[in-house]
Amino acid sequence: MFRSYHTVRALYDSGPHKFVEVNGWIQSIRHLKRIAFIDLRDGTSTRSLKIAIPLVDQSLTEPLKSLKTGQCISISQAEWVPTPQREQPFELRVGNVLRDVQILGNVTSQYPLQKKSHSLPFLRTLPHLKHRSNYLGSLLRFRSHVEHAFIQFFAQNEFIKVAPPLITSSDCEGGGELFKVEDSENYFGRSAYLTVSAQLHLEALSLALNRCYTLSPSFRAEKSDTNRHLSEFWMLEAEWCFAKDVSELTHFTQNMLRSVIKSCYDNKNELIPRIIPQESEQASTILQRLENLCKDGNWPSVTYTEAIDILRDQHVNVKPFPNYEPQWGSALQSEHEKWLAGEYFQSPVFVTDYPKDCKAFYMKHNDDGQTVACFDLLVPGMGEIVGGSMRENDYTKLIKEMDRRQMNHNGDLDWYVSLRQEGSAPHGGFGLGIERLVSYLYGNRNIRDAIPFHRAATGTIE
Ligand code: 4AD
Secondary structure (H helix, E strand, C coil): CCCCCHHHHHHCCCCCCCCCCEEEEEEEEEEEEEEEEEEEEECCCCCCCCEEEEEECCHHHHHHHHCCCCCCEEEEEEEEEEEECCCCCCCECCCHHHHHEEEEEECCCCCCCCCCCCHHHHHHHCCCCHHHHHHHHHHHHHHHHHHHHHHHHHHHHCCCCCCCCCCCCCCCCCCCCCCCCCCCCCEEEEECCCCCHHHHHHHHHHHHHHECCCCCCCEEECCCCCCCCCCCEEEEEEECCCCCCCCHHHHHHHHHHHHHHHHHCCCCCHHCCCCCCCCCCCCHHHHHHHHHCCCCCCCCCCEEHHHHHHHHHHHHHHHHCCCCCCCCCCCCCHHHHHHHHHHHHCCCEEEEEEEHHHCCEHHHCCCCEECCCCCEEEEEECCCEEEEEEEEEHHHHHHHHHHHHHHHHHHHEHHHHHHHCCCCEEEEEEEEEEHHHHHHCCCCCCCHCCCCCCCCCCCCCC
């Protein structure tokens, strides 16, 4: 494809070969009496390549002394041979190090990554190098696979991938968590912000294309210093016309996630590393979860009112939640969400029909006048990973709700409101936080590890 060299992944998929060329980084070197072994990674696989160097003729293996962990090397004319007597099925055999091994990039004596598996807190202090660890490198490959599976699912379902703007004039969620965009003063004399959600623009596009989606960055200037908040994260957002009700949205969301998770499970051997740092879930737990999530049957769904009843019963009769008493009308706290999904349902669970004041202005009201046609998907250990709703498509009702919230509909949102006067259609959609989903599936407990260079209220900016 690129050149004629072999990637580690391709080699493991192939049979015996002569004259193999590989490139990669030395993970470790071991010298035994008659043979030396190098573990080489090239970033394409959770597996490393075992390179065997028989120590027969010292003059040919002398350069071995200058090889160190972390160096980038190129190997040519090696042989990929089956090794039925060893644990790994193949190894790469190099006879003439002098001729066939070339150092492409050296390391200093301070190179911090060593053969042993490092702790995640230590790796996080090295944002520019940490992805060379097998665990965090595999996490990025896993994320790439998840994104690819989403793209496939949407293509199969006739969705158009669109590119909404990242610089906007409005606060979609109304939370006031906006990063301002400035040149020397304002954005060319106007107020502009980094988008918190592409939803409003997606709605406009869905009224043209019917089914559309985007996978793009979102920005939230929130100070939450938690393991599930980032100030820059990636959101998968989908919007479609002629949606009937919230149960259509939750069914779609479940089918979409099943298809993505199934694809991860089918590719588990290439996606999940075998050796995992102690702080994270171990491979057997991850595989069991993926397998369970692939099983048929609907994930449970409860209304917000039912969820509050369950939570209050727990709070009053079993174990009080230390921080917040569950109250009808207040947002669910993350500990409520985690308890519902992790302990009560022990499964992903949809919570629908929240009180209107817990949610954004654009959601369609239910007939009870108190709640809105919306859902959150909560998962064990992480809480909310998806939020969606039917959108208010009636002009008069939308204006009324914006007035109730003292929002200006003649200002930055006039174009959005006017969509309800020009061929409006019933529609709905959702947004899914990619880092939260990936972390839930991969079992890393901090979403900061699911994005290559995390941005949050605290921490470094490289
Ligand atoms: O629930 P949210 O705020 O919904 C919206 O923004 C809607 N406009 C989406 C839509 O309907 N098109 O965010 C959606 C998801 C959350 O469920 C969560 O997974 C993720 O985005 N999310 C975050 N992820 C990481 N860091 C943060 N600070 C996040 N805020 C939201």
